[in-house]
Amino acid sequence: MASGAGADGTVGKALEVLDRVAAHGRPVRFSDLLAESAYPKATLYRLLQTLVHQGLLTQDDATGSYRPGLRLLRLAHAAWATASLAPIARPWLDTLAMETGETVHLAQLDQGQVLYVDKRNAARPVEMYSSAGKVGPAYCTGVGKAMLAFLPPAALPGVLARQSFHRFTPATLDSAEKLTAELAEIRTRGHAFDREEHEPGIICCAVPILTRGGRVIGALSVTSTTARSTLETLAAGAGRLREVAAQIAAAAEDWQFPEAG
Amino acid sequence: MASGAGADGTVGKALEVLDRVAAHGRPVRFSDLLAESAYPKATLYRLLQTLVHQGLLTQDDATGSYRPGLRLLRLAHAAWATASLAPIARPWLDTLAMETGETVHLAQLDQGQVLYVDKRNAARPVEMYSSAGKVGPAYCTGVGKAMLAFLPPAALPGVLARQSFHRFTPATLDSAEKLTAELAEIRTRGHAFDREEHEPGIICCAVPILTRGGRVIGALSVTSTTARSTLETLAAGAGRLREVAAQIAAAAEDWQFPEAG
């Protein structure tokens, strides 16, 4: 037993259960969890009890089913404010959204996946948590590829191994080989495109956010639709995007910054 | 050992440490945590290791200090989407913000505190996580008082005991007695005011979101400033606010809803 995030101790087991509940996206019954979880009934039962008691899970009074608890929101707020690029990058995202009139995303790498930490949508007013905290595939999004391209070579294989290479659209890069080739291009070009690889009709241009030392700490993207724009138009804004990324990186370095994985 | 959220097992201890790190709002060093945490060095050390390994904490490579980890964002997103009123209430918040031109808040009660789960700011375009996941005092905010007023009588003492009654402004209700009296008024009136009790110059009108059975599941508020509006003006919109709250409650009940605490 050693693949991935091995379950260390009771805490690890409890979090595995928590993840499983979260993954369902709707209230789950005890027996559903029992069926998939490999823990004996009593053990799972007590893990769930603990999680509920701690507020990480909420239990419906009526049905007894479980769902993620609100305590997670409080903790996440702290994480967002302290450990993400979002608070630092905020003014620049506002500016970019204004300038481009398009949707702007700020993302970081977490466990080999893209984690969106902020978003601006110039057209529609808001859209909150719906975006921050959302995760997406790294191999078929602009921000994902931009970050992978600038990962230290040693870290790449591990991350590649975690990609599913599911084919969302005909344009999706569906193998580690194709992706690796694309990453090399991105490295020389300096920015990544999403050519409708994740969603039909959705295109984007993304740049990595790099520290002076060249370490990737996030990515920035401007997204549009094929109906409204073209890759060429988006590419024209890449210089400005890189400029903003550099400014965010500079601001972040003053305030210190952690490792992505 | 029995008051509040007693630490059950290792999971409880780990979460206590996590909370402590989150509470700091900036990277914390091991020794700082050691000083405040009552656990012996080795124990605290291993708890932190576990949390880092699980991605709930991030450790700076350079300084070794700890901060909340990004994994929390992913989990919180699930909580927000599955267990909060926000996804259900979204369209109504948009409408309200449009109609009033003021800031609209959606909150729920969590551990005796107000937890903001969504927000609309008609004037300024955005402001993301900065608001969702944020917690605030229940005794001196409109949404807080609106929820407390409609709590089942049996639940009130426990919640009152958790209020700090810190005096933010001259108008803050600074005792359980004053608050209890105000709650009775709110109950008959049907809506709560914030008369600059939390921040000078900030006023609001809030209503509870109640199930058919009369259970509080959240609160809704329209906030303004003394410069721009008056309590009377806000009160004039209370009817509409109640109407929207009822619609949200109806929508929520179809989709089922958990307990607040």
Next chain:
DNA sequence: GTCCGAAGTTCCATTATTTGAAACTAATTC
């Protein structure tokens, strides 16, 4: 360069917690 102290990490016998098969109870179904 060496010494000192503070901060962080590892060890290991002791101790407390977790484990899980099975027995039990409550709620559905037939």
Next chain:
DNA sequence: GAATTAGTTTCAAATAATGGAACTTCGGAC
């Protein structure tokens, strides 16, 4: 109303957590 399923409790055995103390690092001070 008996049978089946879903959820909860029990308790001795197994496992993991504990924490005092020893150890290693690191960053000055001399």
